[in-house]
Amino acid sequence: MEEKRKMHPNAYAPWSDEGDQLLAERCGQGVPLAELSREFGRNEGGIAARLKKINAVGPAAEEPGNSGETAQVRPFDTASSHL
Template sequence: MTLDSARIDLRKAFVPGMGYVALSRVKSLDNIYLTGINRMALTMSDEAYIIDTQLRTRAAQDAERFAHLREQAAQRAAMPQKKPTSKTGSTSWAAKIATMRQTHPNAYKPWTKVDDETLKQAFVQGVSIHQLSRTLGRHEGSIKMRLQKHFGEDA
């Protein structure tokens, strides 16, 4: 649970760490109003201290153990970035669209209101998707997606 703000009285805290638990629930230090405190409220429990010591020791050991990875990362970061090279034989997006427009002249062009109305009327009259594709100069997948937009998933 987190709080936007809190007014906290820790004068009656009776368990080590109780103050930490109470204070850690508030999102910002600016919104904590501490009206009282005692020594016990901010005392760390022995168990928490032991766990903290173990975690810090392990973290230091792991930092040593993986130091070579940090060095490798620094070396890679210092190397100039290679620009990706285009694959031989690959075609540009413009070339792919040009090829597609040989069979579907309106491929990847925005739909006009006239095209939308033609599509809806023809679909309601039972015209096949293949025929709509030829009439509107668009790929069958584009026709299906546009029909789903207008008539829902069941179209």
């Protein structure tokens, strides 16, 4: 965790109501996920999870990987495997 905090000083810190409100506002203003990450000192995964939790609306909340949907995984085909 200490290593992550070097890059993202607020990683794993609790969110405040004011932080949630500002995050929702900035998302609504069209700020991209990477910029929100830098601005809030948190990793993109933490920002994406928080955007989903607070039901934020904006491009960052809709970026790929932040939809809450799980990826489709094809079953492993042992017939075509060359292991």
